[in-house]
């Protein structure tokens with residue numbers, strides 16, 4: 001059946017894609033919206049990034065799911081847009097839609113650029129977080145048969161990784177981590193998690209709430225290594241509310257007597273990694289001591305120390321992947337745009353192509369930041385629709401045929417809800433809201449109507 005209404009594809013079902021879909025669907029303009037995602041499950045980093053013990057944060061999925069009522073926005077999961085086998089090339093997709101909104105996020109880990117970074121046992125936070133969040137691309141467990149782990153970074157993702165590694169398996173049992181993750185953590189030997197922070201306590205990008213959470217773990221102590229920077233407490237001239245809150249809690253920990261917990265999280269300020277040691281796997285990391293300069297920067301002192309670690313996780317930020325055929329700014333890892341309209345090197349709009357979320361503005365901000373962004377982009381799309389040519393193939397059935405030609409059997413919303421129900425079923429016996437199904441084959445079995453065969457664990 002041919003549709004005379006404009007058709008918009010949103011590529012990516014993370015917060016930015018779903019907020020954009022909601023804004024488009026809620027407008028007075030009659031428009032058909034399809035949300036495509038390479039995974040059979042929606043929600044992007046809300047499902048595969050937000051830490052499992054941040055249960056409240058994940059409740060935002062109730063809001064994000066709203067556009068998918070019957071007869072409203074369609075979900076086409078398991079559809080990758082781009083080059084490569086089994087993917088639908090963008091020019092092909094473009095023939096089926098009046099406009100395409102790219103909301104594919106920034107999934108690549110930034111690198112440290114130091115020797116030893118590619119040794120087994122040195123991984124990006126994407127692999128680590130993806131593993132404990134049950135992302136089907138990251139089924140391989142990191143090395144946990146080690147006592148020391150270094151986490152490089154001064155943001156909330158570094159804290160998430162350190163916290164998950166330092167929690168007891170019992171604490172994580174009531175979260176959605178897959179059973180295999182729980183078992184690997186239970187069998188692991190991790191005792192000391194060293195968070196390596198290039199600058200001082202005042203410069204960290206941790207949010208105070210996340211920082212304070214480290215102090216609430218059942219069997220882990222926090223040890224602050226501050227080179228005396230916290231001796232004087234919170235200086236009067238620090239006016240930023242977050243900085244003051246962070247400094248207050250760090251000062252308290254720096255002056256506390258260390259407990260006897262089984263695990264320790266070491267916050268090592270003014271330390272930069274310079275080499276990762278090992279021949280066939282990571283055996284240690286060499287860090288250089290820094291000092292703060294009067295203008296708030298850091299300078300290496302040349303003084304080095306070696307930490308005994310068998311796993312290094314770098315959590316120093318993310319960058320986006322180019323989207324085939326669209327302009328790309330390699331420095332920022334984003335697609336150049338004006339109000340979400342993709343623009344070429346001369347600043348001219350590329351007709352019918354839009355970006356939102358992390359691929360638009362880079363990997364910063366919280367989930368809610370993507371809403372404002374998506375609403376603005378949806379307004380640009382709606383303003384342009386009357387002037388955009390209709391799709392070459394306006395019939396949704398043509399798209400289904402093309403997907404089949406590419407060997408793709410899309411997962412619709414009802415099918416995703418079967419996987420959702422299966423995860424909730426698996427969660428019941430663990431006292432968790434859900435337990436993730438992480439293997440792609442098991443996910444697909446569940447969406448297509450089979451149970452995963454897994455029995456809830458007691």
Ligand SMILES: Cc1cc2nc3c(=O)[nH]c(=O)nc-3n(C[C@H](O)[C@H](O)[C@H](O)COP(=O)(O)OP(=O)(O)OC[C@H]3O[C@@H](n4cnc5c(N)ncnc54)[C@H](O)[C@@H]3O)c2cc1C
Nearest residue numbers: 012014015016037038044045049081104105357358366367
């Ligand atoms: C580890 C981590 C923890 C975080 N924790 C929090 C938190 O506790 N609180 C908070 O507010 N924010 C948190 N954030 C930030 C928040 O997750 C992001 O702001 C938000 O997810 C960005 O949304 P997005 O839609 O742009 O990208 P994403 O959420 O990454 O979504 C992108 C989607 O696009 C899909 N996709 C990618 N490429 C393709 C393709 N070629 N074809 C089809 N689909 C594709 C992906 O599968 C994915 O579903 C966290 C981020 C990270 C990395």
